[in-house]
Amino acid sequence: MTPEDARKLFAGPCDFSLGVVRMEDLPEADLPEVAFAGRSNVGKSSLLNALTGRKALARTSNTPGRTRELNFFDLGGQLRLVDLPGYGYARASRSDVESWTGLTLDYLSGRPNLRRVCVLIDSRHGLKPVDATTMDTLDVAAVPYQIVLTKSDKIKPPAAKAVTAAVAEAIAKRPAAHPDVLLTSSEKNLGLAELRTELGSLTDS
Incomplete structure (x- = not known):
């Protein structure tokens, strides 16, 4: 997919499909999916909004742990974007955190149409041990993933x-x-x- 085709894809229709809290409620595996994973407050929702040129496609919050479901978005009937709950710190009970962490890991390791996971890392902080745990899961499951550094405007070019x-x-x-x-x-x-072009190319596979 060319950069222009990718721009048009992400500028086109993109609608919230559903939020999932149980594996049995996942949508049909009939579209390629790209999931966005990362520590709480790393900027997943902001990145989704920016990629699609929308201000409120995905909810953003300064409170870590706001996203507590697997949120699915249909991108023009060609690609499904999945906003995952943040891992790490969250203002929630331990049982709730364990529940959505388990759901996320089950999804990441068992979704047949999952083409790529964007693992978001805050560029100000770099990789943390909890990020390595997620990457270990993806390595074992043989799910391709790409590191996306966020908030690069907050640090100097060097x-x-x-x-x-x-x-x-x-x-x-x-x-x-x-x-x-x-x-x-x-x-x-x-x-x-660049990210749009990378992800748009997954619709061709």
């Missing part, structure tokens, strides 16, 4: 270059990791065209 290189080195030997680390900013629209 620091952005350094964290990109450090993350690329850290994932170099991981079997399911995409080798290209994308540096993005939802506020400044940095790296979004």
Whole structure:
């Protein structure tokens, strides 16, 4: 898919389909899916909104742990975007956190039409042990994933270059990791065209 085709795809219809709290309620596996995973408050919802040029497609919040379902969005009948609950800190009971963490892991390891997982990392902080746990799950399940660094507008270019290189080195030997680390900013629209093209190409496979 060309960058222009990807731009048109993400600028077209994109509608919320459903929120899922149980594996048995997942939609039919009839479209390729891209899931967005990351620590709480890493900017998943903001990135989804920026990719699709909308302000409120996905709910954003300054409160970590706001997303507590698997939220599915239909992108023009060609691709399904999935906003996953953030892992790590959340203002919720331990049982609730365990419930949606278990649901997320089950989805990531058992969804046949899941083409890629975008693992979002705050560029100010780099990889954390909890991110490695998620990548371990994806490596074992042989689910392709790509690291997307968020909030790059919050750091200076030399620091952005350094964290990109450090993350690329850290994932170099991981079997399911995409080798290209994308540096993005939802506020400044940095790296979004490249990400749209990457994800749009999955509709061709």
